[in-house]
Amino acid sequence: MTLKDHFPILTWGRSYDRGAFGADLLAALIVTIMLIPQSLAYALLAGLPPEAGLYASIVPIILYALFGTSRALAVGPVAVVSLMTASALGDVAQQGTTGYAAAALTLAGMSGLLLLAMGLLRLGRLASFLSHPVVAGFITASGILIAASQLRHILGIDGGGHDLIHIARAMLNNIGDTNGPTVIIGAAALIFLFWVRRGFGPMLHRLGLGRTAVDIMVKAGPVFAVATSTWAVWQFGLQDRGVAIVGAVPQALPPFTLPPVPLELVRQLTLPAILISIIGFVESISVAQTLAAKTRDRIDPNQELLGLGAANIGAAFTGGFPVTGGFSRSVVNFDAGARTPAAGILTAGGLAFAAIALTPLIHFLPKATLAATIIVAVLSLVDLSILRTAWAYAKADFAAVAATILLTLLVGVETGVTAGVAVSLLLHLNRTSRPHIAEVGRVPGTEHFRNILRHEVETQPHVLALRPDESLYFANARVLEDLILDRVTRDRAIRHVILLCSAVNEVDLSALESLESLNERLGDMNVALHLSEVKGPVMDRLKRSHLLETLRGDVHLSHHSAVRALDVPPLPTAA
């Protein structure tokens, strides 16, 4: 490891030139325009004051630029992590209190330290324990949950809840308080934003505008909605007619904040911090890898952990909340031509300018508009086709994705993702605990041995040849023993049992003890146990045990040689 490996900036910084700067500046401009309303909106989603969204986008972006390996990844508040933040903080403090905002700092700091630790321990691989169906199901369910949680802002009513049941119950209780002017603003913003996505862009294309121009105008849609609705509130004094507005936002650079660390709070936030770190990392790395593949760049997962860890620690000390690499902003950054992480630093500059200069302008910004931008953004995350794909391919994968979606929607994000992982693991164990064990025979005229149920093969009456199609370990240790003893007890002609171990990739201690007991009990019945085609690593391990010394049969390199060696008159049957 050299310094360069941990500070990618030392690589790209050396060849940075005016061309790269120009490209990065344009990308930064577009991303900044997009990020201003998005940052405010995700702060709202996380239950925090709007400026927290801006703060969470400034220092973290710079720190990621210093440590991260992706050229295009834009780090900041994202929808799913903001939802998880709200869910975690809702258990420890009341929204709107200083304790709530302080706990957000603690959560960001803990996530940052966890990510850093995983990076230093090179545990990037751990993210693969979240299976694809679980991640896809979780993202989809989170999108639905986020959209549902924002509906109350469109209606202008009180509410809350971190699962569909509580959200719906709170909405039904308050539906009578629906505020007319808020609904008009919210519905108009929703319709406008959907139209910008679906109708406006294609229309501009047909009018012959270039791709970049169209892109900028589409991305500016939320800014336009924000400006127009803010103006409308101010013009007609709608804040006095019940329209909830953002209100006073401090006009300042990110403050220096110290996350509080009382033991009880740390204990309560440990599980959420772990889940936020892992989900955030998985989301971020998949975005980074998708974009890197397009330019044949390499993403180093362990270095990414360091970059995201630094970004979150930055958020903790500058009034932010947990952040990660976001999909939409990164794609925008990439499409707008960002060439180096410097684009991120320039974006941070743009947002810092917004925090100082533009915050007075958003005083009258209605929360309904922010809610509309969130809803439009997250509905693109919702993709239920994974259910159909999984159902068609494997019921176990379907069970994992269905459990994740249902529990996320009905119980909450933490339960949902935890249950998804647990279901994946249990189903994996369950499958491997009932291994496919084929009885094999020789394909005539060859040295190949195949399942007697699927192929026309030759067998010998005094030899039972079995191929366990699974590693032998604790979850299935006794299955093979029980099966063989059952077969040998019923068929008295069997004098030799050969285990064809070509598919056995591991024999753990539980399975070893089962094999030793099998060998002994077969010995009592005057039957010899043989092994064939044992893999090198498994053989190395077995040599450290007593099994090979006590084995009544032999170990054969190939199953063919095992069968040929036993192709002699059978041993005499025991008296």
Added chain:
Amino acid sequence: MTLKDHFPILTWGRSYDRGAFGADLLAALIVTIMLIPQSLAYALLAGLPPEAGLYASIVPIILYALFGTSRALAVGPVAVVSLMTASALGDVAQQGTTGYAAAALTLAGMSGLLLLAMGLLRLGRLASFLSHPVVAGFITASGILIAASQLRHILGIDGGGHDLIHIARAMLNNIGDTNGPTVIIGAAALIFLFWVRRGFGPMLHRLGLGRTAVDIMVKAGPVFAVATSTWAVWQFGLQDRGVAIVGAVPQALPPFTLPPVPLELVRQLTLPAILISIIGFVESISVAQTLAAKTRDRIDPNQELLGLGAANIGAAFTGGFPVTGGFSRSVVNFDAGARTPAAGILTAGGLAFAAIALTPLIHFLPKATLAATIIVAVLSLVDLSILRTAWAYAKADFAAVAATILLTLLVGVETGVTAGVAVSLLLHLNRTSRPHIAEVGRVPGTEHFRNILRHEVETQPHVLALRPDESLYFANARVLEDLILDRVTRDRAIRHVILLCSAVNEVDLSALESLESLNERLGDMNVALHLSEVKGPVMDRLKRSHLLETLRGDVHLSHHSAVRALDVPPLPTAA
């Protein structure tokens, strides 16, 4: 399924005769003598009044006799489950309160229902998810913990705690209160009981007594210690000199009790009930199978779940606490010649007689004597050799057993066993997430293909043949893809990649998506992906996906035919 399958009594009851009755009666007598002090002692360990131990041995034994499949298994309070009960109840109520005893009923009822449910769902296999190292480590650590927790009764001081740290701290705080007479009784009982086990039995043998007579006399050792120390307390009025005694015990048959089921209590006891059910089941089934093997009997795990479930529900309604099949009492029952489960019913009769007639006699029984019987019994559970065995065989197994022992001792039984299972699973995932992937070549003159690093084999420059020695699933889905892309990028001569799938027992949805992406990206590089020796069940699954349609290479029955098919001039290199 017939009625006979669920009521084994219908099988053995039909041929029950006077000979069987005589054998069962003798066994019952010996087991009763042994169980009276043991039941009282395990009630003390569980933190319950002594009569609860007798009650937990009466109705549960009868119910197990009706539903269980083991002839010799003796069901009742056992050391490890009593310790787990104390640990679970300590979190919800104060020892000595009626709430504590009532919660014990709830815990027994919940365990019973869980066991019944597992039996009806035929989930007996689930017990195998506890690996052998975890169970062995847990039993050993529990033995140490139990012995440590009983030391305070030997010293006659207050104490408490469910892990070594708390137990030691409480003892050190109170060591100044050590009661002289109690220490004398406790130490004498300890020395006497150890001597009975180690010295007395062999001595009687040398004197020429028969095995059965020696056995009865050794088993009566605790009864003798109980009788002598009770007499001493009564004779010398030691209860007034600070010796803690059992005190008044109601003279009655087991009462009818209703376990309370407030939601909060049920919630708090859910995890402990699950762990107690599984640990109890694993302990019981291994005892039952060990004994059944000696008589070539068959134990049906799912029917055992029903038997243990019924026993625990019986305990819940008759003033007991969680029970399971115990090792020592079952071995005694077996050695004493029990022929049918009727021996259990007769034992229940003996204990019912004790509950009615003998309870006044134990008023002056010192708790120190009971503690001594517990300590002597559990130290036989302690076997640290599993640490050495595991270390020699596999570091992963060692990690699981070490984590189980350490966490059980230092944090508690629930954390210990949960962590053991979690560590087993994570290490299993970790191993399979870094699969051994061998590059293979042909053993000259044969149709066999072996690892190029371990054997002298032939390869072709335009063919990369890899054998992943693991099922492809979410935990390792991307490893293979990354490895192949890396190899193909570096070695431009490669035109064909063959995956030798003889060790691939499963391809889940995550891995399928990775293979599809691999196929596509290899296609971009003008490299064909082939599969060989795909197992039947995996092939059936792949046929339901789009992979085989889009595959640029072929699927070959044998790796040999794949290599022969590609043994042609290589495809032209892409421009």
